[in-house]
Amino acid sequence: MSNVVIVGAQWGDEGKGKVVDLFTSWADVVVRYQGGANAGHTLVVGGVKTVLHLVPSGVLHPGKKCIIGNGVVVDPEALMDEIDLLRSRGLLSDPSQLVVSENAHVILPYHKRIDAGREKQKAIGTTGRGIGPCYEDKVARRGIRIRDVLKASALRDKLESRVGEANAQIQALGGDKCELQPLIEWALKLGERMRPYVGDASEVLSHEVAKGRAVLFEGAQGTLLDIDHGTYPYVTSSNTVAGNAAVGAGIGPTAIHSVIGITKAYTTRVGNGPLPTELHDSVGERLRSVGAEFGATTGRPRRCGWLDALVLRYAARVNGLSGLAMTKLDVLTGFEKILIAIAYKLPNGKTVSEFPSDPELLERAQPIYEELPGWKEPLGDQREYEELPENTRRYIERVEQLVGVDAIAVSVGAERAETIVRKNPFRHP
Ligand code: GDP
Ligand code: IMO
Ligand code: MG
Numbered sequence: 001m002s003n004v005v006i007v008g009a010q011w012g013d014e015g016k017g018k019v020v021d022l023f024t025s026w027a028d029v030v031v032r033y034q035g036g037a038n039a040g041h042t043l044v045v046g047g048v049k050t051v052l053h054l055v056p057s058g059v060l061h062p063g064k065k066c067i068i069g070n071g072v073v074v075d076p077e078a079l080m081d082e083i084d085l086l087r088s089r090g091l092l093s094d095p096s097q098l099v100v101s102e103n104a105h106v107i108l109p110y111h112k113r114i115d116a117g118r119e120k121q122k123a124i125g126t127t128g129r130g131i132g133p134c135y136e137d138k139v140a141r142r143g144i145r146i147r148d149v150l151k152a153s154a155l156r157d158k159l160e161s162r163v164g165e166a167n168a169q170i171q172a173l174g175g176d177k178c179e180l181q182p183l184i185e186w187a188l189k190l191g192e193r194m195r196p197y198v199g200d201a202s203e204v205l206s207h208e209v210a211k212g213r214a215v216l217f218e219g220a221q222g223t224l225l226d227i228d229h230g231t232y233p234y235v236t237s238s239n240t241v242a243g244n245a246a247v248g249a250g251i252g253p254t255a256i257h258s259v260i261g262i263t264k265a266y267t268t269r270v271g272n273g274p275l276p277t278e279l280h281d282s283v284g285e286r287l288r289s290v291g292a293e294f295g296a297t298t299g300r301p302r303r304c305g306w307l308d309a310l311v312l313r314y315a316a317r318v319n320g321l322s323g324l325a326m327t328k329l330d331v332l333t334g335f336e337k338i339l340i341a342i343a344y345k346l347p348n349g350k351t352v353s354e355f356p357s358d359p360e361l362l363e364r365a366q367p368i369y370e371e372l373p374g375w376k377e378p379l380g381d382q383r384e385y386e387e388l389p390e391n392t393r394r395y396i397e398r399v400e401q402l403v404g405v406d407a408i409a410v411s412v413g414a415e416r417a418e419t420i421v422r423k424n425p426f427r428h429p
Contacts, residue, residue, distance in 0.1 A: 002214065002257035002258060002426050002427070003209065003214065003215040003216075003217070003255050003256050003257050003258075004023070004027075004214075004215070004216055004217070004256075004257065004258050004259070004260060004425045004426060005217040005219065005242040005245045005256055005258070005259045005260070005319075006019060006020050006023070006216060006217065006218055006219055006260050006262060006325075007219035007222070007223060007240065007241060007242050007259060007260070007261055007262070007315075007319050007321075008219055008220075008221055008222030008223060008225075008240065008261075008262055009222065009223055009261035009262060009263040009311070009312055009315035009316075009319070009321070009324065010222045010223065010224060010263055010264065010267055010268070010269075010308075010311055010312075010315070011221075011222045011224045011225055011267070011268065011269035011270070011271075011275070012039075012220075012221045012222040012225055012269075012270070013040070013222075013264075013268060013270065013293075013295070013296065013302065014222060014262040014263055014264050014327060015042075015262055015264065015325075015327030015328065015411055016041055016057070016218065016219060016220070016262050017041025017042050017043050017052060017057040017218075018041075018042065018043060018044070018057075018327065018411060018414065018416065018419075019260070019262050019325050019327070019409065019411070019419075020041070020056070020057035020058060020216060020218045021043040021045070021057045021058070021060060021061075021416055022409075022416050022419055022421075023216055023425060023426075024057070024058035024060075024061045024064055024216060025061065026214060026424060026425075026426045027058065027064065027214045027215065027216040027426070028064060028065065028208065028213035028214050028215070029058075029064065029065040029066075029067060029205065029208045029213055029214070029215045029216070030056040030057065030058030030059075030064060030065070030066050030067070030215075030216045030218055031056060031066075031067040031068075031069055031201075031205060031215060031216070031217050031218065031245075031249045032054065032055075032056050032067070032068050032069060032072050032218050032220065033069040033071045033072065033217055033218075033219070033244060033245045033247075033248030033249045034069075034071045034072060034219070034220060034221075034238040034239060034240060034244050034248045035072065035073070035131070035219075035220030035221055035236065035238055035240070036053075036054065036072055036073040036074065036075060036078075036107060036129060036130075036131050036134070036220075037053035037054050037075045037078040037079075037107075037127075037129050037297070038053075038126070038127040038129045038131045038220070038221070038236060038297060039052075039053055039054075039220035039221065039297065040052075040053055040295060040296025040297035040298075041053075041057050041218075041220070041296070042296050042414070043057055043060060043416070044414040044415050044416065045060060045415070045416045046415075047415075049414075051296050051297075052082065053078055053082060053297065054068060054072070054074065054075070054078060054079045054082055055068070055079070055082050055083065055086065055092075055098065056068070056218050057218055058216065058218075059086060059091055059092060059097075059098070060091065062091070062097075063097070064097075065097060065098075065099070065204075065208065066097060066098045066099070067098075067099045067100075067101075067201050067204065067205055067249070068098070068099070068100040068101060068104060068201065069101050069104065069201050069202075069205075069248045069249040069250060070101040070103040070104050070201060070202065070248060070249070070250055071104070071238065071244060071247060071248020071249065072101070072104050072248065073104065073105050073106075073107050073130075073131060073134040073135060073138070073238075074100065074104045074105070074106055074107065074146060075106075075107040075129060075130065076106060076107075076149065076187070076190035076191070076193075076194055077190060078107075078129075079100070079194065080190060080193050080194065083098070083197070095196040095197055098197045099197065099198075099199045099201050099204050100146060100194060100197045100198050100199070100201070101146065101198075101199075101200070101201035101202070101250070102145065102146050102147040102150075102198050102199065102200065102201075103145055103146070103147065103201075103202075103250075104145065104146050104201075105134055105135070105137070105138045105143040105144065105145055105146075106134070106143075106144045106145060106146060106148070106149055106187070107129065107130040107131070107134045108130070108134075108144060108166075108178075108183065108187065109130075109178055109183065109186075110133075110163065110166035110167070110169075110170060110178045110183075111130030111131075111133040111134045111137070112128065112129065112130035112133075113170045113173075113175040113176065113178070114130070114133040114166065114169055114170060114173065114175075115128055115129070115130045115131070115132060115133055116128055116173075116175065117169075117170060117172075117173025117174060117175045118132070118133075118173065120173070120174070121173070123272055124233065124234055124235075124271065124272055124273075125234070125270070125271030125272040125273075125300075126236075126271065127271075127295075127297050127298050128298070129297070131236060131237050131238075132236075132237040134237075135237040135238060136237070137162075142158075142161075142162055142165075144158055144159065144162070144187070146191075146194065146198055147198075149187045149188060149190065149191030149194070150191045150192075150194075150195060150198065152184075152188055155184060155187060155188060155191075156184055159180060159183060159184055159187075160180065163178060163180050163183065166178065201249070201250060202249070202250025202251065203250075205249055205250060205251055206250070206251055209251060209255050214426050215255070217242075217245040217249060217256070219240055219242070219245070220240065221236045221238070221240040222240060223240060223241055223261070223311075223314070223315040223318060223319060224269075224311060224314075224315075225240055226238075226239055226240040226241050226318070227239055227240075228241075229241055229314075229318045231273045231274050231359060231362065232359065234271065234272050234273020234274070235273075241318050241319050242256070242259040242319040242320060242321075243319075258322040258323065258425060259319050259320055259321050259322050259323075260321070260322065260323045260324070260325055260408065260409075260425050261312070261315050261316065261319055261321040261323070261324050261325070261405070262324075262325050262327060263307070263312055263315075263324055263325070263326055263327070263399075264291075264307075264326070264327050264328045265307060265326055265327065265328050265329045265331065265332050265395075266287055266291070266304065266305065266306055266307050266328070266331070266332065267304070267305045267306065267307055267308050267311070268287075268291075268293050268302040268303060268304050268305075269302065269303045270295045270298070270300050270301075270302045270303065271300075274359065274362045274363045274365075275303055275305060276305075276308060276310075276341065276344060276362065276365045276366075276367050277305035277306045277307070277308045277341050277367050278303050278304070278305040279304060279305045279306070283306075283335075284303075284304045284305060286335075287304035287305075287331065288301060288302065288304045290331050291304070291328055291331040306338070306339040306340060306341060306367075306369065307339075307340045307341070307399065308340075308341040308367065309340050309341060309342050309399065309402040309403060310341060310342075310343070310344060310352075310353065310354065310355040311355060312324070312399070312402070312403040312405075313353075313354065313355065313402070313403050313404070314354070314355035316403055316404060316405050321403075321405045322405070323405060323406055323407070323408035323409075323423065323425060324399075324400070324403065324405050324406065324407045324408065325407065325408060325409040325410070325411065326396060326399065326407050326409070326410050326411065327411035328411065329379055329392060329395075329396075329410060329411065329412055330378065330379040330380055330412045330413055330418075332374065332375075332395075333374075333375060333376065333377065333378055333379060334374070334376060335374040336373075336374050337371050337372065337373065337374055338371070338372045338373075338374050338395055339369040339370070339371055339372075340369065340370050340372065340398065340399065340402065341367035341368065341369055342368060342369070342370045342402060343367075343368040344356065344365035344366060344367055344368065345365070345366040345368060346361045346364070346365055346366075347361065347364040347365075348361070351368065370398075372391070372394060372395050372398060373391050373394070374391060375389040375390075375391040375392050376389075377389045377392075379392065379412040379413075380412055380413040380418055382412055382420065383420060384420065385410065385420050385422055388410075388420070396410060406422075406423070407422065408421070408422050408423040408425055409421045409422060409423075409425075410422070
């Protein structure tokens with residue numbers, strides 16, 4: 001067996017949760033390694049919809065170990081709400097099924113207030129979950145970690161020195177400051193509730209790897225939201241690319257054998273920043289309404305457009321993709337023509353076929369499209385690749401050719417079962 005990373009190949013919401021849930025049937029362990037409750041991963045099984053923000057998307061499979069790695073920023077309230085919900089449904093009855101790294105950083109109320117205040121100054125369109133300010137504290141070496149909310153004396157010392165500074169920031173941004181004592185009490189209470197799940201995630205995971213267990217690393221957000229490789233500054237505050245799976249989980253990169261990029265059959269983005277193939281017409285409207293393109297975390301409408309092969313080629317490069325999984329093909333049923341961006345015309349007159357790294361050029365890039373014939377048949381009941389309409393296969397195969405990576409899975413509906421798996425990702429070539 002091998003270990004597989006799942007990453008978003010676009011701007012998030014590609015259907016990572018659905019694919020991770022499905023692939024968990026072949027895995028023993030599922031690990032979140034970055035991001036926080038800005039993620040919204042939707043799983044639909046037997047008509048029951050579950051949206052997960054922090055708990056790995058393997059949790060619906062009893063007995064499969066779920067790990068929240070050191071690289072995740074944990075909102076303790078969001079985590080406990082999610083655990084309570086899962087437990088009320090008879091899941092996670094054994095607390096040892098979930099391990100939360102004691103080194104993961106904690107999102108505190110002041111992080112959310114700073115996030116909200118900053119949005120009023122320069123709108124990135126964040127999820128407002130305090131993600132950026134928490135990662136800032138981590139890098140500035142003044143963060144509060146899960147281990148700290150388990151020890152009253154350590155927590156008091158650390159918060160005493162931090163809260164004054166955080167409050168100054170909040171007040172400069174026009175927000176309400178946080179009181180120290182209630183904050184300490186709040187954090188310790190949640191710390192007690194999290195205690196049964198907290199452990200040395202790196203050690204637990206390395207034992208699983210040593211035993212030859214199959215591990216699925218569940219990325220959050222998407223490649224173009226990566227702090228280094230995304231459309232900076234309109235990005236999230238962590239490395240979303242596959243290379244960070246090792247760092248954020250506490251294992252070495254040699255434990256990773258393959259990387260699957262999840263892509264929608266078209267493009268969406270929620271929040272601000274460049275989106276070259278964005279459509280402001282009836283086609284964009286149709287993708288949004290048929291695809292139900294509203295954020296799983298904030299409910300915001302997603303910006304929609306045609307598939308962008310430059311984005312996917314770039315994702316293949318920076319993640320080292322070994323396979324693609326293409327979701328939401330069913331949404332394209334009924335379009336007479338389907339377009340794929342194959343190059344950009346830049347404001348300097350040049351035509352490029354590689355994703356430009358210069359944000360000013362990207363902002364004004366005009367996509368050059370290739371047109372493919374559409375199909376009329378609904379796809380939801382299809383379970384065999386060969387039985388898909390010819391034009392659907394032609395579309396998938398053209399994308400594979402443009403990106404240089406094979407589509408190992410194709411999703412034709414939100415349900416776990418509405419998927420065609422062409423190759424088991426855990427099997428070595
Ligand atoms: P994630 O953040 O990458 O896990 O994706 P989200 O859950 O935020 O958004 C993906 C949305 O598309 C969810 O509502 C899924 O239930 C839905 N979805 C996933 N795959 C398919 C598919 O193949 N077809 C359709 N129609 N919906 C899908
Ligand atoms: P999943 O895992 C889509 C976007 C926000 C904003 C930017 C920064 O469900 O794919 P942040 O709150 O992280 O500081 O916001 O990143 N964003 C996402 N967009 N899917 C996500 O997660 C996202 N997480 C953050 O909309 O543009
Ligand atoms: Mg999502």
